[in-house]
Amino acid sequence: MPELPDVEGFRQVLLTCRGRRSVTDVDVRDAGVLRGVSEERLRKELEGRRLGKAWRHGKWLFVPTGDGPTLVFHFGMTGSLRCCDQEEPIEAHDRIVLTLGGERLLCYRDQRKLQGVRLADSADVDRILEGLGPDALAVDRDEFLELLSGRRGAVKSALMDQSVVAGLGNLLCDEILWRARVAPRTSTRSLSEKTLRRIHAAMGRVLATSVRDGCVPPRRSWLTGRRDDSEPVCPRCGTSMRSTRIAGRRTVWCPHCQN
DNA sequence: CACACTACCTGGGGGC
DNA sequence: TGCCCCCAGGTAGTGT
Structure with a gap:
């Protein structure tokens, strides 16, 4: 599904997911979407950090985390991002669920797992951008x-x-x-x-x-x-x-x- | 270097 | 109903 317009929509999801609450829980429901980062490290690096202002380049979505690494999403052909209340049911393809401020859920959903989620330092971000033309x-x-x-x-x-x-x-x-x-x-x-x-x-x-x-x-x-x-x-x-x-x-x- | 093709995943739909 | 094959809004790796 996701091309530039879809990913831009996911960016809006992040921007409007009730401000920049800190990550209170990281639930990796399918480690198959993790790219170059272990479940343990993802949890360690994200828990307690605030998600910064998301930005997009092409089909890539970048979320800075204060003084920590940047959380990077790519959605392949079937990925999506949604923000919901804790009461809403988690579905089979919700591979990673972040709890924000102890009350909102940010769900990375992806059926086919052709792409995934990574943690990037500034050199990693540069490397991704180097392979891309202008937006x-x-x-x-x-x-x-x-x-x-x-x-x-x-x-x-x-x-x-x-x-x-x-x-x-x-x-x-x-x-x-x-x-x-x-x-x-x-x-x-x-x-x-x-x-x-x-x-x-x-x-x-x-x-x-x-x-x-x-x-x-x-x-x-x-x-x-x-x-x-x-x-x-x-x-x-x-x-x-x-x-x-x-x-x-x-x-x-x-x-x-x-x- | 530019380009084409395949593998990587999962699931839905059609044909038999 | 079951099975098999094809198809799906993407990309990285490999070969020409």
Whole structure:
């Protein structure tokens, strides 16, 4: 599920989970989501510390803990973060549950465990950021053109590459290219500057709406709202949409609008 | 270096 | 009903 807009929503969950209460309990219900940190160390480092102001880069979420290490979340394809009262039931996929201020629960839920939770010192944080391009929400037009220049492969592959631009995932890329009327397999190198600008503009609009909604909205007027139909048609022109695999991911596009 | 492909996990759905 | 295979909004590792 989580692409930039979803993770931005999880950041809001942290910011609004009743201020910055200190961690009073750390319940690791499935150590399979811990990356490079033991259950014992996670508990030791977090208990008694206050969660600072969360920040996000691409699909990564960073939570400083006062003078301690930074708590780092990545949500893979199925992760989420929620804040609830202690009375609410813990579900099977709630892998880590933090108690804040003795009363609120912060639950890291993730079915597939493709990614996970880690503790990072500042060097670790730098290492993560080094592998990422600029955040998709912060890339201006000129920088976008620069980032995509010299790329040979499919434009969708370039947009999906987190080291180029951070935050775009499979749904966002299809949505952006559909809105910009560019076929996903088009070689990046063959795109005119004008077309690249159109993609950048589409990225901005798609992200703005998606961040507001906390996800890429499955509206019927969007490609995302059609892609799971048994026989999807383009919301713009009614043409049957095509489906293929690019960069290992299912890719849906309109052969009429996007070419 | 740029790119493509697979493995890593779990669970839901379709076909037989 | 059970089993098997495929698929799913991500990334790291490996090979070309």
